Amino acid sequence: QVQLAESGGALVQPGGSLRLSCVGSGFTLDTFAIGWFRQAPGKEREFVAAVSWNGGSTNYTDAVKGRFTISRDNAKSTVYLQMNSLKPEDTAVYYCAAHRIPLSANFAPAFFGSWGQGTQVTVSS
Numbered sequence: 001q002v003q004l005a006e007s008g009g010a011l012v013q014p015g016g017s018l019r020l021s022c023v024g025s026g027f028t029l030d031t032f033a034i035g036w037f038r039q040a041p042g043k044e045r046e047f048v049a050a051v052s053w054n055g056g057s058t059n060y061t062d063a064v065k066g067r068f069t070i071s072r073d074n075a076k077s078t079v080y081l082q083m084n085s086l087k088p089e090d091t092a093v094y095y096c097a098a099h100r101i102p103l104s105a106n107f108a109p110a111f112f113g114s115w116g117q118g119t120q121v122t123v124s125s
Contacts, residue, residue, distance in 0.1 A: 001026045002114040004096050009119030012086055020081040020119060022096030030054075030074035033099035035112045036081045038092035038121075048094070050107040051079060059107045063089075086123045093118040 008020040022034060035050035049060045049070040058070050069082040079096060097112040104111065 002098055004098060004114060004116035006094060006096050006116045006119040009094060009121045011122045011124065013125050014087060014123055016086050016123070017082070017084045018086065018121060020083065020094055020096075020121070022079040022081075022116060024077045024079075024098065027098070028102075029077045029079075029098070031102040033105060033107065033112075034072065034079040035097050035099070035107065035109070036070060036079075036094060037097060037109070037112070038090075038094045039118075040089075040092040043092075045095070047107075047109045049081060050112075052105040053099075053103055057105050083121070086121075088123050091121060091123050093120050 003026045005023045031053050033052050036048040037045050038048050039045040047061055051058050051070045051072050055072050067085045072079040095118045096116050098114040100111050100113050
């Protein structure tokens with residue numbers, strides 16, 4: 001059974017940094033792309049970033065390009081989201097999700113499922 005667990009969310013001031021972690025279990029995480037998504041209050045869940053199964057390809061939504069970096073350590077079954085220069089509009093619950101198809105690098109959001117429980121990121125002074 002695919003399980004994903006996010007951690008690392010916190011309250012941080014604007015301009016600050018956080019690193020989120022997504023640990024996978026119950027499946028071979030190193031053969032699946034992993035995506036990060038977020039959902040702010042009153043808004044729909046949106047794509048943030050994704051990384052291919054081997055880390056060789058990444059994709060970001062325009063709002064976080066140059067500020068966020070997604071990476072993975074397959075030996076630790078973990079995917080990270082380094083978030084720098086945080087803004088109040090980054091406030092949301094952040095989720096990771098595994099791609100539905102092994103070894104695929106198609107980052108269309110519809111291909112991601114098996115969601116974690118989420119971790120809260122709040123950017124406020």
